[in-house]
Amino acid sequence: MTKILFFAWVLYFPMNHPLYSKTYEEKISCSGSLIDDLKQGYWKCTYKNGQTLREGAYLHGKRHGYWKFYHQNGILAADGYYKVGEETGIWNVYNEKGKLLFSREEGLWGTDGPEITCSGSITGDKKEGLWTCFYDNGNKLQEGGYFGGKRDGYWRMFHHNGVLAAEGTYQGGQEVGKWKIYDEDGHLIMERYD
Structure with a gap:
């Protein structure tokens, strides 16, 4: 028996919940949606050079689901899953050339x-x-x-x-x-x- 899982992300921004953007210390710029002053849905932060720093979803202000973090050169630096703000499962950390340095599971490295x-x-x-x-x-x-x-x-x-x-x-x-x-x-x- 084969199981097929299908996930679909639907993002919408009602008029009373506009897209939010903020720049931190002129080095990082982040954008996403706020609902009741809490981060919600997909968020993306970029370095000053335009490369992505991190991206993933929030649920009620806490990281939730698959997240990716990048080096300033655009190469993946780390990836893994959050469950309501806490890291879960296997996390991988990569060097600036994309080589896997180490993995950790559920917080134990x-x-x-x-x-x-x-x-x-x-x-x-x-x-x-x-x-x-x-x-x-x-x-x-x-x-x-x-x-x-x-x-x-x-x-x-x-x-x-x-x-x-x-x-x-x-x-x-x-x-x-x-x-x-x-x-x-x-x-x-x-x-x-x-």
Whole structure:
């Protein structure tokens, strides 16, 4: 038996919900729809040079569905899915030439196969405080804090070789502010703003 899934996006902008556009610090320009002051539907942000920075949909002000992020040269930098503002499934991160650097699944950064160990506190059934995870080779995979079971505060993720892969801040389980992504040699390859 073969299943065929069909998805259709229908975007409309009623007169009382106009298309919205804003430029941030003269570097990034974003446009999309606001409904009751919340981002809704397809949004796209571009660099000053006109290349796409990120694109995807919002649902009630939170990222939802498939999202793509790009380097300033227009090459895909990262892609994955959000479910009501939280990353879900497999996320891929690429270098400026389009080569896959690493993948992570449901917030845990890693590769297929290695055993991962984590240490931290659980209050009730929720992660709290500082958590650190390690690859099977003993190198750190990630470290950061949880509040109410959601990532919160400054986080760092590492490549399997121990080199910093990404760093940035979470607030209530969502990436906020400036995030830096590094290749396996530790060179900064992307900065993105959420």
